[in-house]
Amino acid sequence: MNRAIELRHQLHQNPELSGGEAKTAERIIRFFTPLCPEALIKKLGGNGIAVVFSGNDPGPTVLLRAELDALPIQETIDGPYRSIYPNISHKCGHDGHMAILAAVGIKLAAKRPLQGRVVLLFQPAEETGAGAAAVIADPRYAEIAPDLVFALHNLPGFPLGQVVIRDGTFASASRGITIKLSGATAHAAQPETGCSPALAMAQIITRLSGLSAQSFASAEAAFVTIVGAQLGSKSFGTAPGKAEIWATLRSETDAVMESMIAETEQIISAAAFASSLDYSINYSDIFQATVNSQSANDVIRSSCRNESVVEPAKPFRWSEDFGCFTSMTSGALFGIGAGKGSAELHNSHYDFPDALIEPAAQLFCEIIDRSLG
Structure with a gap:
């Protein structure tokens, strides 16, 4: 996990706004190249990166998504990895989401799936709602067309590591x-x-x-x-x-x-x-509504071992462009608690908790195992 945490700090220190995530994408490429994935697709839908790990036998393709972009918010936290750019910072936790997929990548490099494929997608321009559509419109997306799609978003105010799922609309x-x-x-x-x-x-x-x-x-x-x-x-x-x-x-x-x-x-x-x-x-x-399929949520439910799970009665009011993926492919966006004492998302005092990287990565690995049989 030290490598994933180190990457998270580097990403936090060097944030880039939607559509301008070229150096962030370069960091992701440098991280994954030594892991020798079966494919590494660059500049997907702009600055997007798709990292593919394949099993020996044919099977379904599972896509996990993280976001590359930061927000136009001035950093106020102190520390060695505070943003070096004025009025730009990772205040939505996308640096943490990328680190989680990096940790998943380390695990997949050590032990490939027995069958099927796992695609780790690092998507640009989520904050503006343009990135998911651009990735899907890229002709090379057909090369990684998934059978199942999953993404998570950290949620301040929920206990650290608690999983939040909902059938139907998750984000507005x-x-x-x-x-x-x-x-x-x-x-x-x-x-x-x-x-x-x-x-x-x-x-x-x-x-x-x-x-x-x-x-x-x-x-x-x-x-x-x-x-x-x-x-x-x-x-x-x-x-x-x-x-x-x-x-x-x-x-x-x-x-x-x-x-x-x-x-x-x-x-x-x-x-x-x-x-x-x-x-x-x-x-x-x-942003269209992000609508979860019950079957994808059932995969998440069955993958939760030690995590507590909560299912809210109403969708979240905020929006997410992951709805572009779930409108085409069975999948789900779920939340994972960032801690009750955490500052809220898009707040200048927010900082993604490093302690969340390992349990979130392990949960994604469980989802992969169950999705690929």
């Missing part, structure tokens, strides 16, 4: 929306000679903030969060002509997300029309 669907309203400026003394988006902006914010699951006759959690807005500038002699609104749409299922999108666009269109405004809508950071 979400997407960012940018709304631009365009009218015409005017002298503040004669606002009627222009076309201000102020009223339409207020109406859109009010109505979007009021959307909920009940709006779509659904019992699941669904809501819109206004994350920012801008109207004109601090110029007291000018009535504004432009405005922008930024919001996040969130739901437990993709079906309700589609209903939310339709209702959101209708609200925007009606408000813009009433104020004689032009408008545009742009979506980004698009």
Whole structure:
């Protein structure tokens, strides 16, 4: 485990943002090359890396995924491996997830599976929701097309090593929306000679903030969060002509997300029309719901020996682009406790616990054994 922990510290010290993980990928390649995998596919869907360990006999392919990217958050922890880059740090634990797969790789190099293949996928750009889709769209993904897919995410607030699983939706669907309203400026003394988006902006914010699951006759959690807005500038002699609104749409299922999108666009269109405004809508950071199959979860359940297991009644509200994989292939995303006293994810004080690497790697190895028979 010392090698995996050392790798984790190196990765934590040298974080890279989504889409720019080239040096992180190089570190992964240098780590795995001496382990002599049967295949090592580089630049998969951008900076992705796929490491393949094969058995002697044919069998299914099991894919385990970790994420390469870090976050635009200033490091606040002290220590020898603190981030050397300002405003970039591993505050979601992806450094730990990579170290866990590195530990699995060490075990597989020492003892290959008897049959089938194991693919250790190091995926780029999870935080923006673009990485999984890019990997799957890469023509070389067909070379490692899996029969089962698994991933984990550390969860602060749960006891260290506790496994969190859920049939159906595990992580919610979400997407960012940018709304631009365009009218015409005017002298503040004669606002009627222009076309201000102020009223339409207020109406859109009010109505979007009021959307909920009940709006779509659904019992699941669904809501819109206004994350920012801008109207004109601090110029007291000018009535504004432009405005922008930024919001996040969130739901437990993709079906309700589609209903939310339709209702959101209708609200925007009606408000813009009433104020004689032009408008545009742009979506980004698009995540579909991550939906676990019961059969994959049953593999996880049967693989848990000493770990305690909890199954929450409701999905997590945060999003994960692993849903791209589970929408195509039977699989599951599960949580593993990072400790009750841990800082929360995306908090500047968060640091992945090294003590979690060994039990998580062992659990993945159990999942591999059961998946490959």
